Amino acid sequence: MTWHTAEKTVDAGRGTAVAATAAGHRRLRPRRRLRPAYRLPALLMLAPAVIALLAVGIYPTLFALNMSVHSVQLTKPYLGTPFVGLDNYATVLHDSLFWGALGRTAVFFLVTVPVELVAGVALALLLDGTRWRRLAAVVRILVVLPLAVTPTVVGLVGRLLFNRDFGVVNWLLGLVGLGPVSWLGEPTPAMMSIALTDIWQWTPFFTVVALGGLTMVPKEATEAVRLESSSRWAMLRHAQLPYLLPGVAAVLIIRTIDVVKLFDMVFTLTRGGPGVSTELISLYVQRIGFRVFDMGVASAQAVILLVLSILIAQLYVRFVYREVEA
Amino acid sequence: MTLADAAQRVTRAERRTPARSARRRRLSGGALLELVALLAVAVALLAPVVWMVITSFKTTNDTFAVPPKVFFTPTLEHYQAIIRDGTVPRALLNSVIVAVASTLLAIGLGVPAAYALARFDFRGKRDLWFWFISNRFLLPIAVALPFYLLGRNLGMLDTHLALVLVYLTFNVPLVVWLCVDQFRGITRDIEEAAYVDGLGVYAAFRRIALPLAAPGIVVAAILCFIFSWNEFLFALVLTRDSAKTAPVEAANFMTGFGVRWGPMMATGTLIVLPIIIFAGVLSKRLVKGLTMGAGK
Numbered sequence: 098m099t100w101h102t103a104e105k106t107v108d109a110g111r112g113t114a115v116a117a118t119a120a121g122h123r124r125l126r127p128r129r130r131l132r133p134a135y136r137l138p139a140l141l142m143l144a145p146a147v148i149a150l151l152a153v154g155i156y157p158t159l160f161a162l163n164m165s166v167h168s169v170q171l172t173k174p175y176l177g178t179p180f181v182g183l184d185n186y187a188t189v190l191h192d193s194l195f196w197g198a199l200g201r202t203a204v205f206f207l208v209t210v211p212v213e214l215v216a217g218v219a220l221a222l223l224l225d226g227t228r229w230r231r232l233a234a235v236v237r238i239l240v241v242l243p244l245a246v247t248p249t250v251v252g253l254v255g256r257l258l259f260n261r262d263f264g265v266v267n268w269l270l271g272l273v274g275l276g277p278v279s280w281l282g283e284p285t286p287a288m289m290s291i292a293l294t295d296i297w298q299w300t301p302f303f304t305v306v307a308l309g310g311l312t313m314v315p316k317e318a319t320e321a322v323r324l325e326s327s328s329r330w331a332m333l334r335h336a337q338l339p340y341l342l343p344g345v346a347a348v349l350i351i352r353t354i355d356v357v358k359l360f361d362m363v364f365t366l367t368r369g370g371p372g373v374s375t376e377l378i379s380l381y382v383q384r385i386g387f388r389v390f391d392m393g394v395a396s397a398q399a400v401i402l403l404v405l406s407i408l409i410a411q412l413y414v415r416f417v418y419r420e421v422e423a
Numbered sequence: 424m425t426l427a428d429a430a431q432r433v434t435r436a437e438r439r440t441p442a443r444s445a446r447r448r449r450l451s452g453g454a455l456l457e458l459v460a461l462l463a464v465a466v467a468l469l470a471p472v473v474w475m476v477i478t479s480f481k482t483t484n485d486t487f488a489v490p491p492k493v494f495f496t497p498t499l500e501h502y503q504a505i506i507r508d509g510t511v512p513r514a515l516l517n518s519v520i521v522a523v524a525s526t527l528l529a530i531g532l533g534v535p536a537a538y539a540l541a542r543f544d545f546r547g548k549r550d551l552w553f554w555f556i557s558n559r560f561l562l563p564i565a566v567a568l569p570f571y572l573l574g575r576n577l578g579m580l581d582t583h584l585a586l587v588l589v590y591l592t593f594n595v596p597l598v599v600w601l602c603v604d605q606f607r608g609i610t611r612d613i614e615e616a617a618y619v620d621g622l623g624v625y626a627a628f629r630r631i632a633l634p635l636a637a638p639g640i641v642v643a644a645i646l647c648f649i650f651s652w653n654e655f656l657f658a659l660v661l662t663r664d665s666a667k668t669a670p671v672e673a674a675n676f677m678t679g680f681g682v683r684w685g686p687m688m689a690t691g692t693l694i695v696l697p698i699i700i701f702a703g704v705l706s707k708r709l710v711k712g713l714t715m716g717a718g719k
Contacts, residue, residue, distance in 0.1 A: 138625060262489070386571075
């Protein structure tokens with residue numbers, strides 16, 4: 098089984114959320130030259146969307162770029178907005194709090210995403226291979242639930258569940274003789290509580306995409322492996338993995354960028370506290386921008402993050418998809 | 424593979440079969456484990472949401488009870504309180520206005536663009552498509568800062584319009600991505616025939632392609648609605664009072680002394696309810712919307 102066959106089948110199947118970007122690109126390759134009569138309609142149909150996105154997406158980004166080289170102190174308007182070159186960037190790069198927030202974001206990523214990946218794929222394999230078909234069908238429907246629930250509300254519910262005095266989590270721990278843990282009152286437990294909440298909400302993402310991949314494994318492949326070996330590992334390695342990988346890789350990219358973006362759930366669950374112990378990078382930038390009102394520095398931070406997230410996306414696309422395509 | 428090889432494989436397989444079924448019978452331990460695991464997963468997925476709904480119907484005393492009360496006399500007092508107070512219903516209304524308006528606008532802008540990308544071939548199309556999709560990678564916080572300043576200068580802070588526009592940054596890419604796919608799935612033949620019959624490009628788009636693509640467009644619209652409804656960061660920084668959306672209002676319950684758990688959970692329930700219904704309807708397609716771009 099090669100990557101190539103997997104990708105081709107997936108492409109032909111037009112399935113959900115699998116196959117590489119490269120495949121998507123290939124499908125869009127022009128088949129015929131645009132007849133002159135269609136030029137104006139094509140332009141008129143595309144222009145509004147392009148203009149709108151330029152206005153609401155690119156323009157603010159350029160605006161941020163511009164702000165990042167000026168001093169913009171909203172609370173001191175009399176200072177004006179003098180050009181300061183790369184000073185704001187220097188400030189950010191020398192700011193231990195910025196690096197701290199970035200470091201916490203990295204820790205948070207390392208704690209959550211690998212767990213979500215392994216647990217998510219394992220759950221997909223369980224749902225796909227179990228003989229409790231009915232129950233599996235019910236779980237397949239339930240598994241979408243966390244993905245849709247408003248993250249802000251998830252954070253608020255987390256506050257209730259992780260409450261030290263009457264929260265369900267501490268009560269359950271008490272049943273096995275542990276705790277009570279001051280989940281939201283101490284740094285490490287607070288980090289664990291946002292991580293657990295994130296794992297609850299996003300493990301299903303891997304599950305559903307992996308399930309999509311598993312449905313595309315051809316019968317012949319599984320039968321062939323079954324003839325050779327009866328181990329589940331062999332089945333996973335030789336028949337299922339080629340179909341799982343593209344989708345899982347895609348989710349990995351999205352999750353990485355989403356962790357950099359993560360704001361709402363943490364904001365309502367811990368508000369970055371206690372102290373700054375759960376202040377992930379987006380919360381930190383928001384605090385500098387909207388509570389300290391130093392827009393110049395905040396913009397520089399945002400631009401650095403933007404570059405970072407583009408780099409992450411590029412790296413992933415290069416390394417993961419190149420392998421898939423080869 | 425030679426015939427002999429194949430024959431050998433078949434016999435090997437046959438030889439294994441009895442042993443296998445025996446293992447299957449003995450494996451009831453494994454099956455039991457699977458059952459327990461599946462039930463545990465089901466409970467874990469449901470529990471937080473169910474607990475929120477339960478808590479919204481508990482009196483304040485029952486909320487603080489240790490061990491947590493599963494059986495209690497339900498009360499509607501929290502729902503009555505938030506309706507009497509009026510801010511939560513208003514925030515919900517704001518959420519509806521913003522989500523519906525942004526969805527309609529994104530559909531209006533995105534569907535024709537998707538059609539052009541799916542049907543017409545021109546230079547740079549791939550790049551344009553990718554550019555649309557790459558807007559998904561924009562950092563909200565990087566957009567929120569300048570939007571705040573722009574909104575302040577234009578007097579657009581705390582208006583529905585500001586949110587409707589800023590939500591286009593994620594809604595338009597979503598619509599374009601899903602609908603390009605949808606239009607590609609429809610054969611060109613009908614439209615080609617329509618051209619021969621003298622129908623113009625716009626008429627062919629409106630009268631033929633649009634109705635055929637309707638199911639995909641509806642899915643895209645529901646997804647736009649969900650993402651707009653759930654959005655928090657932009658709403659937090661761009662609204663103060665009159666355009667405040669429901670998630671921001673829900674988050675307000677944590678400020679001040681003594682968290683009002685009942686009203687907070689009631690608000691959460693009201694926010695999540697429509698989303699759960701939509702998600703139930705969409706199920707798999709929801710994930711398609713989440714993986715957008717990188718997934719295909």
